[in-house]
Amino acid sequence: MSVHVSSVKTYTLIFLALMVLTAITVFVAYLDLGALNNVVMLTIAVAKATLVVLFFMHVAHATKLIKLVVVSSMFWLLLMFAFTMSDYLTRGWLGVAGK
């Protein structure tokens, strides 16, 4: 099983894409899009991270196991966020003190 060697061109293109996305993120921050600001910002960050993971970290050409490790850890993180935020966001719904 040989390891995939990416080309300099691929790496450079990804680098440029990351720089462009960074510029966009800064630019959009100055626009007033209301609640959409956060969505755009996070989407761009996730896109940048995905590019780094797939190409710089070679996951696009990695084994299924590695891909599973990556996806599972993201999922685990989201579980921790979801359950904890469910506490903070639903406190006070009952209208009873301390609940």
Add this chain to the structure above:
Amino acid sequence: MSSAAATAEYPKKHYLNATQGILSWLLTKDHKRIAILYLVSVSAFFMLGGLMAMLVRLELLTPAGDLLGPDSYNRAFTMHGVLMVFFFLLPVVPAILGNFVLPIMIGAKDLAFPKINLLSWYLYMAGGSFTLYAMAQGGVDTGWTFYAPFSTTYSNSYVMATAIGVFINGFSSILTGLNFIVTVHRMRAPGMTWFRLPLFIWANYATSLVMILGTPVVAIAIALIGLERVVGLGIFDPARGGDPVLFQHLFWFYSHPAVYIMVLPAMGVISELMATFSRKSVFGYRLVAFSSIAIAVLGFLVWGHHMFVSGQSVYTSVVFSVLTMLVAIPSAIKVFNWSTTMYEGSVSYDTPMLYALGFLGLFTIGGLTGVMLATLGFDIHVHDTYFVVAHFHYVMVGGTVMAYLGGLHYWWPKMFGRMYPVFWSKISAMLVFVGFNLTFFPQFIVGYLGMPRRYWQYPDEFQIWNVLSTAGASVLGVGFLLPSFYLLWSLKYGKVAGPNPWGAVGLEWTTPSPPPTENFESIPVVEGGPYDYATGEKIFVLKGKEAHVV
């Protein structure tokens, strides 16, 4: 029992005498030697934690606070908890039995990263040193749970040193888990498919997943406590708008799965013991294997059941309550499968099996009371009472410790090549069982009657239960101490065990006792399942010939 035990010969060269001198031990990369290093240090911490328990139980003999002052009592139960949870229960089965047996069971020469394995032990010792230093200086009084804002702002005890100790120890756990995961994925012998793995491996693999995903969260929780205490970074400080309950979320996100780190490997041991001492394959192998993974996964989704009265949202509490009941299911599946394994098997009552049988009953009681605690309405009344203390001691001591002792007595002849005196080992097992129940069953009662935990004095009507409990603890203490004597005795005077004293099926029983450093002269080829007692056929091919003693 075994056929070749009568004329067993002690091997001339093995991992214990392969190289000499203290440095050859302190710088070893051999997983078996590292397991022994852990055996010694973990046992020492166990004794220390037990000493703390003794102080607590002596104080509780009388309703008044007379033996210790209130602050000292807080320190005693805190150190008992810290030492037992972090430095005994978490490493005991994976780092001792897992380290020794896992590579041999899968037909490997060592773990994937031997140097990191050694580093794990050094991190354990470093973490332990910080904690011992804190103890020597007077200890910590926050409870092993370190809740903010007491731990960050108001406690005058050695929180930082203990926190650093626990933090460093966490990385010992993480690296062990990392090592196990990579080893099980990449170093199985040819023919050792996932469903031919012994269930002990499945259990340790599931445990390792928990170690990797959970431990870093408590690490950051403790780091933030430390930063708040020392530097003033106040994210849990109510005075600045911080939420102490956030600490509890971060803490319990790990500390609940942590109890599965403690119990999953123990369950793995029980699977091995049930198979060997019923001379029968574990009933429902795949169910048990998948249950280990299910417990690991579901175990991450229940942490809020420690926080029902903390101010957590009721809706979230309901979700956590339901999920907690779900996590009981795979554990129950395992208990049923072990019981069915014994049915129509050829059961022998050797010492390891005595411990396994004890586990079966005691873990069931512990687990059922866990389901009781998961019920919101009930938990409100018994939260922070001895009912909870009894519950977790049933699963941790009646469960994990009994399984560990069973495993230790099972693999001891493999690790050291000698058998221990059977009479004393059985006496010990009985003492542990009787002593344990006498110690902790009264605690269910007194907790239900309303005695709070972590209290230094209590109303007179609770005294009878506390006296029974302390009496039980004395018996339990003797039961725990006895093995140190006869196991050490066996090292020099015990009968030579031979490669397979129990007549068990498994790769570890094809090697000499004690095994050579490399475990196998050449990697074996596996051609059958893990518990092929029924067929009686040789399922491991070593060097193209029958399995034989090197």
Add this chain to the structure above:
Amino acid sequence: MSDVAHPGLAHHFESYEQQRQSASLGMWVFLAQEIMFFGGMFLAYMVYRSRYPLAFIAGSHHLDIGLGAFNTAVLIGSSLTMALGVRAAQLGRRKAVVLFLILTLILGSIFLVVKYFEYSEKWDHHLIPGKHFHFEGEGKFAEVPQGPMQIFFSLYFAMTGFHALHMIVGVILILYMLRPAWQGKYTPENHNYVEGFGLYWHFVDIVWIFLFPLLYLIGRH
């Protein structure tokens, strides 16, 4: 350890391929736990940003967006140089490996120097949480309570601080790799240290990719 015919192959592995796959899986499992480690702080961030939106905007406005963006570019650049360094090792180009490691080292150090200037500016403005903390809000931020401001800056220092700590470790590890790289120890069959370190470095970059917008770009309109 390894024999003469297989330099760098550890005794318990059967082949370079098994060793490489183990090293790669090992590093990824380590990164999984790093994700959870930083994740805890991101969780705290989420909780408090939803509770104190104005304080977070006020704090974010105080941070220097130019320096933050510059550092982001520097770090992405260092990921490029690191990826090229791993590629050089895959192709057995000894001197290129050293060159790219040094470039990565320089870029990483630039990041840390900028961070130092940012931190000392906070010190000068009494923005280190604790006894001497005092946030001087201007305009619409004049009335922001000090407590939540301390929480913002506590998270700022905790998150960027642990990130910087990981960068420092990375820089030290690069220094440690320079000599074996120069000696040609990182061959196409066996360059697990470079590959593994590359993964670690990219991960640290990814953490910053999230830290930058979450800390520097709140409510900038």
